[in-house]
Amino acid sequence: MMLIPCPWCGPRNQVEFTYGGDATVKRPADDAPESAWFDYVYLRDNPRGPHDELWLHSAGCRSWFKLRRDTRTHDIIASARIDQDLPGPVR
Amino acid sequence: MRYSIFSLARGALSRHQNWPLAWRSPAPKKRYDAVIIGGGGHGLATAYYLAKEHGITNVAVLEKGWLGGGNTGRNTTIVRSNYHLEPNAHFYEFSLKLWERLSQELNFNVMYSARGVLNLVHSPADMDTAMRRGNAMRLNGIDAKFLSRDEIAAWIPNLDCAPDARFPIAGGLLQPRGGTVRHDAVAWGYARAADSLGVDIIQQCEVTGIRIDGGAVTGVETSQGFIATPKLGIAVAGHSSHVAAMAGIRLPIESHVLQAMVSEPVKPILDTVVTSGAVHFYISQSDKGELVMGGDLDFYNSYAQRGNLPIIEHVVAACLALFPSFGRLRLMRTWGGIMDMTVDGSPIIAKLPVDGLYMTGGWCYGGFKATPASGYLHAHTIAHDAPHPLNAAFTLERFAEGRMIDENGAGPYAWAH
Numbered sequence: 001m002m003l004i005p006c007p008w009c010g011p012r013n014q015v016e017f018t019y020g021g022d023a024t025v026k027r028p029a030d031d032a033p034e035s036a037w038f039d040y041v042y043l044r045d046n047p048r049g050p051h052d053e054l055w056l057h058s059a060g061c062r063s064w065f066k067l068r069r070d071t072r073t074h075d076i077i078a079s080a081r082i083d084q085d086l087p088g089p090v091r
Numbered sequence: 092m093r094y095s096i097f098s099l100a101r102g103a104l105s106r107h108q109n110w111p112l113a114w115r116s117p118a119p120k121k122r123y124d125a126v127i128i129g130g131g132g133h134g135l136a137t138a139y140y141l142a143k144e145h146g147i148t149n150v151a152v153l154e155k156g157w158l159g160g161g162n163t164g165r166n167t168t169i170v171r172s173n174y175h176l177e178p179n180a181h182f183y184e185f186s187l188k189l190w191e192r193l194s195q196e197l198n199f200n201v202m203y204s205a206r207g208v209l210n211l212v213h214s215p216a217d218m219d220t221a222m223r224r225g226n227a228m229r230l231n232g233i234d235a236k237f238l239s240r241d242e243i244a245a246w247i248p249n250l251d252c253a254p255d256a257r258f259p260i261a262g263g264l265l266q267p268r269g270g271t272v273r274h275d276a277v278a279w280g281y282a283r284a285a286d287s288l289g290v291d292i293i294q295q296c297e298v299t300g301i302r303i304d305g306g307a308v309t310g311v312e313t314s315q316g317f318i319a320t321p322k323l324g325i326a327v328a329g330h331s332s333h334v335a336a337m338a339g340i341r342l343p344i345e346s347h348v349l350q351a352m353v354s355e356p357v358k359p360i361l362d363t364v365v366t367s368g369a370v371h372f373y374i375s376q377s378d379k380g381e382l383v384m385g386g387d388l389d390f391y392n393s394y395a396q397r398g399n400l401p402i403i404e405h406v407v408a409a410c411l412a413l414f415p416s417f418g419r420l421r422l423m424r425t426w427g428g429i430m431d432m433t434v435d436g437s438p439i440i441a442k443l444p445v446d447g448l449y450m451t452g453g454w455c456y457g458g459f460k461a462t463p464a465s466g467y468l469h470a471h472t473i474a475h476d477a478p479h480p481l482n483a484a485f486t487l488e489r490f491a492e493g494r495m496i497d498e499n500g501a502g503p504y505a506w507a508h
Contacts, residue, residue: 001399001401002399014399014401018390019391019506021504021505021506022345022392038491041434042343042490042491043341043343044344044345044505045332045336046333046344046345046392048330048333048346053391053392069391071393072395073395
């Protein structure tokens with residue numbers, strides 16, 4: 001069972017949350033080439049280890065936030081508000 | 092040595108003390124004509140068909156752990172070809188036809204049991220969708236049969252078919268030739284058959300790098316040293332992104348954990364495979380008597396080979412809603428396997444954008460039933476440096492070209508399929 005630290009509400013049971021995928025992908029500019037849009041929509045690093053991801057506290061404050069979680073162990077390393085960076089180097 | 096009633100009798104005379112090993116454990120050679128990464132069902136099948144169908148026998152299969160220790164030994168053993176879209180329907184039907192005679196092909200009993208796969212429907216809309224899929228299957232030459240609620244109630248007495256059930260059953264789409272196969276036997280059968288054709292199976296040999304020179308594969312770095320090869324096949328579903336990254340390739344794949352579980356063993360109580368898309372649940376009874384169950388992904392990226400409790404609770408709740416009498420059983424074991432989830436829910440069996448590099452992966456939930464066809468078509472693609480018509484649609488380029496094979500129409504979220 002994962003205890004997920006919502007930056008607004010504190011640690012809560014994982015069943016209150018909805019997964020939103022990789023937080024490192026950035027929406028390209030409207031006039032970016034098609035290949036940039038392809039990368040953004042489809043390609044993922046899919047790391048084996050720390051993964052920066054988006055979660056929604058859907059049964060709580062209904063805020064999106066960032067979570068860094070190890071995909072090998074499910075250990076949670078850090079969380080941050082959506083408008084803030086996760087601590088440490090961005091992968 | 093060929094297995095038969097006579098070899099069994101000879102074995103009995105020596106109290107079964109003198110059976111030869113089913114495959115060798117050779118040290119890796121310096122160079123092979125083809126190397127396959129991954130000693131699960133798909134990798135071993137690829138090596139077998141390379142040797143059998145294409146005469147390429149100087150082949151090594153590299154496995155970082157032990158044979159069939161990944162998803163080959165972690166699935167729920169179900170085989171079926173009840174797909175709607177043409178590329179999937181033809182591909183999985185080809186696979187089911189290979190399953191039907193695989194024991195004879197490999198001289199190894201893989202225990203294919205055509206006990207049927209029944210998809211329950213719970214509402215008129217559900218029924219329309221199932222009828223449409225059933226009709227599409229029949230047009231593609233695949234067996235499909237619609238059963239009424241009464242027919243299902245008479246066949247499966249433990250299933251709660253009452254009108255006031257939590258998920259009332261309106262009918263079901265049955266594929267009679269679907270069923271189950273003993274999964275470990277698939278790895279062992281392919282390993283033994285490939286080995287007898289000269290393939291080297293090398294366990295405890297982890298690939299740590301892919302060497303590329305001038306845009307073409309020249310070999311692999313492994314925990315047992317460098318192995319040269321002009322043709323490299325990747326069959327490591329669950330970890331495809333990790334291995335493809337060694338060649339500088341990013342894939343439209345996320346790795347997610349899918350759980351399964353078994354009850355304590357009981358006497359025969361369920362003689363088919365029952366699934367419900369509405370509650371995302373499937374169940375069958377193994378030959379050992381355990382009820383084998385599974386459901387949804389855990390819905391977050393994972394390489395952990397174990398999941399969390401909410402999904403187990405969901406699966407068990409779905410089981411008890413459909414089969415109330417199973418509430419007396421105890422859950423014996425749960426485990427997880429890592430799925431390559433593609434963004435359209437369909438696999439990739441294709442040449443990659445490096446010369447001499449190929450992959451079979453992106454299996455989502457469908458990897459086990461695909462094993463023979465995946466190996467057959469991966470081998471064809473490697474031998475001819477071009478796809479077979481049956482895997483021509485399963486390219487890596489289809490995502491950029493907008494040729495998705497999206498069975499669910501679910502859009503580009505890996506975990507939505």
